[in-house]
Amino acid sequence: MLAGVLFDDDFNVMKAALIPIALVVEKSTFIAHTNSNRFMLRDDVWNAPGVQDVTAAIATAMP
Incomplete structure (x- = not known):
């Protein structure tokens, strides 16, 4: 798995996903x-089969 994370200008998590290595x-x-x-x-990539949206989990882990 590859973790992909997109941040905004203030480094808040906008989107986060776990991407299967086969897709990578x-x-x-x-x-x-x-x-x-x-x-x-x-x-x-965000809507591809096997990609897991982990935005909520990552965002809640941020201070």
Whole structure:
């Protein structure tokens, strides 16, 4: 699982999700010059099968 969190300008949690690694691999792009993979947390990811919305749990854990 990959945890994805979006914050507002004051670092309050706007959205948070747990994303299955299979989806991360599927949506990632290999970048040769850095020998790395790039995963963009786009709108379609939030509604993908297997993605768990944990916004409420993360937001309540913030001070």
